[in-house]
Amino acid sequence: MMKGLKKWRLFSLLAVMMVFLSGCGEEYISALKPSGEVGKEQLNLLLLTTGIMTLVVVIVSVIYLLAFVKFRRSKVGENVIPKQVEGSHTLEVIWTVIPIILLLIIAVPVVTTTYKFADVAAMDEVDENGNKTALTVNVTAKLYWWEFEYPNQGIVTAQELVVPTGEKVYFNLKAADVKHSFWIPAVGGKMDTNVENLNKFYLVFDKESKDLKDGVFYGKCAELCGPSHALMDFKVKSLSPEAFDAWVDTMKATEGQTADKASTDLGEATFANSCLACHAVSGVGGTGGLGPNLTTFGDRNRVAGFLEHNEENLQAWIKNPGEYKPGNLMMNPDGTAPIYGDLSDEEIQALATYIMGLSVEK
């Protein structure tokens, strides 16, 4: 009877917490509303530990408040000398053993999940033709943007990660300059991008992102990396497997695409003169771009990772990137002017129109 009552208490506590916690945050960024296996298991661990720990806090607080109320000097009398108790072996054993049991309850799923999340053996599996079976994305974190290379598909993009739903997506993580950390709170995370070694892990995306408020999940840099650390955001678009394959094909079709210096379009000509040295406009290629690949710029959700996606913002950004992302590498080291020099307003307008027009989805 007593046992059943306790179980019921724990259960109701968990239920209350579930309601309370899941009421928190936005679907596209909150770790409390995960859409993916990794995030969901992490949430389960969160609920388990929070449940046990809330129980501990409640028990301690109750005993302590009880002691506090019962043994006030105003109640026991001013001149009473309490019995000077040395201690109690029985109690010591009780409050050593019970925490150990509680910790063991937590430790078992912790250890198994740790090993499970680290299992990236499937990255190397190949089918009979020698092609990799799992989707791998090479993530390179740079000051202050993200490059996503799909080595098996031979394509590359930046700032907006595109992934299929319903399968394990494996990531190779690395930083190009200083340490960053790759985090998609609503899907699971996180892992550091170190400068000297590759880190590997996987995530699963359950849900297509098109129904979300902005049509994307939010990704964050979680390791202090300089003045614009707070602005080093990226977005994640999860597509159905068919839509993802279609996207890969259109990306492949941009092979060889470039901007022409002799173009009659002022935007394209300016791009070719001032931007092309760092920013590719073809989605086929490898990692190592000096600036983000802009092939899919028109399909993206943000300018520079965080500004609203419109031409005014793009123009303002091109005019003075340092104002929006302090310390970013589009500026001369002394911070006075962009490395491509000052462009005229007319050039910037044309450039913004051209860049906005770069798209594989429209």
Place this chain on the structure above:
Amino acid sequence: MSSYTQKKGFGATIWDYITTVDHKKLAVMYLLAGTLFFAIAGFEALLMRIQLMKPNNDFVSAGFFNELLTMHGTTMLFLAATPLLFAFMNMLVPLQIGARDVAFPFLNSLGFWLFFLGAVFLHLSFFMGGAPDAGWTSYASLSLYSPGHGIDFYVLGLQISGAGTLISGLNFIVTIITMRAPGMTFMRMPLFTWTALVSSALILFAFPPLTIGLLMMLFDRMFGGNFFDHTMGGNTIIWEHLFWIFGHPEVYILVLPAFGLFSEIIPAFSRKRLFGYSSMVFATILIGFLGFMVWAHHMFTVGLGPTANAIFAVATMAIAVPTGMKVFNWILTIWGGSIKVTTPMLYALGFIPSFVAGGVTGVMQASAPLDYQLHDSYFIVAHFHYVIVGGIVTALFGSAHFYWPIFFNRMLNETLGKWTFWVFFIGFHLTFFVQHFLGLMGMPRRVFTYMEGQGWDQFNYISTIGALMMGVGVIMMVINCLMSIKGKPAGRDPWGDGRTLEWAIPQPIPFYNFRQTPLVRGLDPYWIEKQEGNKEGMTYAEPLGDIHMPNNSAIPFVISLGMFIAAFGALYNPDADKPWSIYVLIIGLAITFGAMIVRSVKDDHGFHLHKEEILEIEEQLYGKGGNK
């Protein structure tokens, strides 16, 4: 020889404090310096919270925000919490064990001046080209990349003040082992002294890795060493390991003495001996030991592999067991006691639930796979502030009230103290409780701003309001301290519930502490004497006789000043346009080594205070007839 008690002029007082080797005066200096840096770092926190009050705020710039967060963390841990705890350790440890001073009074003074001048050096960075901006952890890739001299200030400033901390730690270990009064066995030592001992032992083992790490960083930045430059075969993860091998024990270096302080306050105001004293001692040692086994839990996301993560996860959880033992022992001390809710007791009572809340989130983060989500989010910010503010700052504030009469022979105002507690305590929970949820909702830490529409606006606003309340609380505390100057002398055992030796000494405490060395007959010696009706408060182990005391010395200050000057030379040495810097470096080091040579060559045997002088001093302090 009434010169010991004569009023001195202003200049003479300053000189007295610069040259003093008296542990009580050094304690006051630690208290003042610690409070100063606490105020500075608190102000930095307020600036950051105002910046984060609303989305897209432009109150401070991105670069300056990084300087603020770096200096807030560095200052609070190294230059505020550490010296404030040293203030209590310096004041109380010799008194609690019945000693006339620490084992090495000269080193005590040297430790203070190294800490203080190192701290001043670090803070001068704000006015000399920019403060360090790579976080208090100063992870190597970012700190090597960071332009300007900010990180150099960090490296040199911490190196100097860290040397001071290490010296003080050594001093306490030797003091506690060798200077205990007759009868003061290890298992009769007050728990604060025990925690001071364990914490000093942690300093002894934890600071060398930091020193080595800082030295490597210094070589990388100044002489083109390549310890952490991965393009030249270095490795930045080594810095992370070195930093956290120091950094995790550092948390226990701070929190153990805080536990010790509460272990004094709670029995006093419960009128009951500490429940489970021996298990408390055992738990303290166990926490100290385990503290060295868990550093990689700060690095779960670094990619150390599942085996390392699993081992460190379980080891970290294990720390919850001795910590839980402590909490239950405190509660059982209250149970069956006679609780008087004074301001220090109020802090102790507020501490228990706050600290438990901080501890349990620690267990959550020890769960490695869950920590992948929590790490570097606002959840961790909430967690460590619950531990540090809920655990250490409440201990410092509570003990300031409790021990103010020992420091200054004055009481702090109780009514204002209680108001301060409530303002600060409510502000604290308001600030940090919601930050748990901000972290779970995806907000990374160390961000200077955030965009609208991520669901974070409301909680950030609440958090800032809480921070402002904490600021008001601190100001009230400082006002209370200032008001006490005009207060009445508190006299011996003003709380009426003192249990340990420090309360048995007549006030004001003479500079030699104990006229006769006391004989300790059990745990809580003063309580025993009081229960037996001994008006004297102590049983003496020796007849009244000559006392051997150390001489004052300006040498510790000069040694530290030399280091301070040399640091500027080292800082500017890599700059091509500052050829004079090498001379500054040489002059500074010459001063330091010169002073060391003087110290080595000159014999300083201290002096003897004769029986008659002692009686004369006591008559002047307490009037005719001895103790008042």
